[in-house]
Amino acid sequence: MIEITDLNKVYKAGTRALKNVNITIEDGEFVFIMGRSGSGKSTLMKLLLKETEPTSGRIIVNDMDLTRMPRRYVPKYRRRLGVVFQDFRLLKDKTVYENVAFAQRVIGVPIRTIRENVPEMLRLVGLSSKYKSYPNELSGGEQQRVAIARALVNSPEILLADEPTGNLDAHNSMEIMGLLEKINDRGTTVIVVTHSQEIVSQMGRRVITLDRGIVLDDSGEGGIYDEN
Amino acid sequence: MRISTFFYCLKEGIKNIGRNIWFSLASAAIISACIFLFCLFFALTANVQYMVRMAESTVGITVFFDEGISEAEILAIGDSIRERSEVKEARYISAEEAWENFQKEYFKGMEELAEGFADDNPLADSASYEIYLKSIDDQAGMVEWLDTIPEIRKINYSSDTASGLSNFNRMLGLLSAVIIIILLAVAAFLISNTIMTAAAFRRDENKIMRLIGATGFMIRAPFVVEGIVIGFVGAAIPLISVYFLYRSAVAYMMEKFGILSNLMEFIPIQEIFPEMVAVAMMLGVGIGFVGSFFTIRRHLKV
Structure with missing residues (x-):
């Protein structure tokens, strides 16, 4: 609350x-x-x-x-908390997978857990097939989905x-x-x-x-x- | 800290160097120059100190006593010499021992020539004390004190060797300290600039990290790693060059100036190098750590 x-x-x-x-x-x-x-x-x-x-x-x-x-x-x-911005704020040099995983890496989540969580989040936002893509290869809507997956991966x-x-x-x-x-x-x-x-x-x-x-x-x- | 976190920070720190390669190279080059000079001065100072120590054990003061003075009186003066705090050793050389030494040195192979003096010691009044000091710096004071003893006829000592080595060492230490401090300040400034540039490159990433809930440590660590790696590389390069340079220089000096080998004795590389590595690494890594840590603490909001 x-x-x-x-x-x-x-x-x-x-x-x-x-x-x-x-x-x-x-x-x-x-x-x-x-x-x-x-x-x-x-x-x-x-x-x-x-x-x-x-x-x-x-x-x-x-x-x-x-x-x-x-x-x-x-x-x-x-x-x-999970945060999503208008301008997505994705890291351009990282793939979709790496952008989502980044949110867990920087808070010290073990790699094994990251490997389980990230695909699950990408499934939730409907981007499983694009996990290797870079942000500039995605549409605006897809980029925002990646940002949402990143915001959610730590279960806020x-x-x-x-x-x-x-x-x-x-x-x-x-x-x-x-x-x-x-x-x-x-x-x-x-x-x-x-x-x-x-x-x-x-x-x-x-x-x-x-x-x-x-x-x-x-x-x-x-x-x-x-x-x- | 998890092992994966450690490797993450290490990887990101190295990535920072890659993104910022020219600044990083410039910083490493300045640290290298600084540590190279440090190593040179370190080797020089250590060797001069080594020579001073050698001189302290070989260059002594010899005192001779007035004619007609009894051996008991000489020994009493010897006791008062030994009581002085700056004296390491005082060795009594009786007139007989002096004559024996003289014969060994100057009548070698022609002992029959010395036989003429068999019952008449020509050095009868040459009993002496050889005095060795703890530090060659105390020589002048000691000579002054010995001069006040009326029974002492003559004092032999080498003022040039003592004060020359001592002064040279002091001057070398001072000069090296000044140069190294200036270079260290320049190195710290360059590292600080490198880290600030790296922080600017990663501004977006740092902001996202902050909002995701990364700790200050996690945000800052890659920059500190960057500084440490630059410092490490900056120390390793001159150490490798100094290792080979020192070996060659000592070999060259011994070959070309072998005649001076009694005066000049160098510390072997295996003796001087471990200490040099430790100090140079501490300097390099230390300046990298301090430069990056304080810069990132001041300029990066976490």
Whole structure:
């Protein structure tokens, strides 16, 4: 469970990115976070990833208080999260297999376990046949699938997806959303940051709308965010 | 640490060198130059020290006493000489022993010539003490002290050998220290730049590692490995060259200046090399480690 209480974030330049944000996300939920540029979505993601510290307020993720977490526990905390980005952030000099395996190698997972987990993840995202391909040989949708496989290979409790369909066409976007739903069905909490009203409407899940740092709406499906 | 993690860090460190080959080569070359000079000075200093030690055991002070002084008085002065802390050994040579030594040295094969002096020792007043010091540096002070003893007629010593070797060694040590410190600073600076370039190459990878939950150790280790490998290679190359160079140089000196072999005695390569390897490796690997560790600690966010 994620509990965000009275969360404020003011950057050094004086910009108030988040103002008294209160959000609770239950285990196994699928949540969209919507908002325009500058609404505070990315800041919220950074705070959940513990890339930045809040000015005030509390963030509790699965009983861990991020605001009081010593630095040395941060890597262990991040292993319980999976992250997917709009620009995929794959390593261009590594194959599909190596990109997914990389996530396990760098946290010291034994090679034998990696050899079992990576093919399983590639099956889940439907890329088993392309395990030898390099990122530049794949379509945008396929690259995002690799990024999702990499995010999932360490069995995270929460998957954070920052504009995962931002660089994809409508068809690929819906495929990725379908994949995220499949992952959510396996019990992983999925938080998707997006500004696509179309996707949000089609998915029919909980939507939290942010506007200039405040929670404008957390009323339910569809949201009230106007893309224009 | 798992063995697979160790090999992962090693592999990534070597990959870093490959990605950044020119900077890495430049760093290794500067370390090589630094360690080559260090080895030269090390060999020189060690050999000069060796010669000083040899001199300390062979170059002594000889004191002669006034005529008519009794043997008991001479022995009493000898006791007070032995009591001095800087004295390693003081050997009494009686007038008879002096004459015997003289005969052996100068009447070899013509012993009959010396027979004329059988009952009349020409060195009757030449009882002496040969004094050997713990350090050749104390020679001047010792001579000064011996000069204050009224019964001592003459003091023989070689001031040039003592002070010359001592001063040369001191100057050599100082010069080598200055040059090595400057070169080490340049090497550390170059390693730091190499590591910063490597970190820039791997910026995306490091960011992903960080977000996946890799520890600071796992992110930094490949860079430290890179520094250590550069330092190791930078030390190994000059050590190999110095090994062969030293052997040839000693052989050449002994061949060309064999006449000076009494004065110049070199430390055999098998004696000097293990110590040289240990110190040079510590320097090379140490500078690689320190340069990379502090650079990556300062510049890489984990």
